[in-house]
Amino acid sequence: NAGVMQNPRHLVRRRGQEARLRCSPMKGHSHVYWYRQLPEEGLKFMVYLQKENIIDESGMPKERFSAEFPKEGPSILRIQQVVRGDSAAYFCASSPGGKLLQWELSYNEQFFGPGTRLTVL
């Protein structure tokens, strides 16, 4: 029973390039959360997705960042025209799905992947 997979584990990009980070949730999980850890800071929520839907993107920067979780395949966090300030560790977490009420989502344990460390030169 594989855990949450993220790839690549390390990604180096030059300023202005695009970064694509992938997250495969645990088998049977249909909820995906992305978090970012900037240097010397804690984990910060970015976006919460269910299959084919963005549920909460309140933590996403307004420009250059986008996320998707298609019906088939992994969730993708995409950063266009990267800048040095985007250098961080990006973690995704998954939790079991099903038709949960909003308040039930709070109780769901989230299983974290190993993270992708993005370095922008």
Place this chain on the structure above:
Amino acid sequence: ILNVEQSPQSLHVQEGDSTNFTCSFPSSNFYALHWYRWETAKSPEALFVMTLNGDEKKKGRISATLNTKEGYSYLYIKGSQPEDSATYLCAFSNQGGKLIFGQGTELSVKP
């Protein structure tokens, strides 16, 4: 703005010592409090999800308590071992499931 505060930031103890850390969170609109253990170069690993005021949870030598009225949770480790060395994170969850993390308490246990 929702703030989750953890103290102390770091802690150094000897093997066999018992220790505890604090997590403070907003007491209004509370749904759940999550504790995670995060070893270097690994993924954060869930320890507890706590929801009810007065909740106490235990896993081996690690236990946690919850006070939602005053907005704090304590994590206790009894008889610390070197393998307990890690960063311990707490996270507040309101409706919708997103986690708001504290900065963590970094525990180092010396043999």
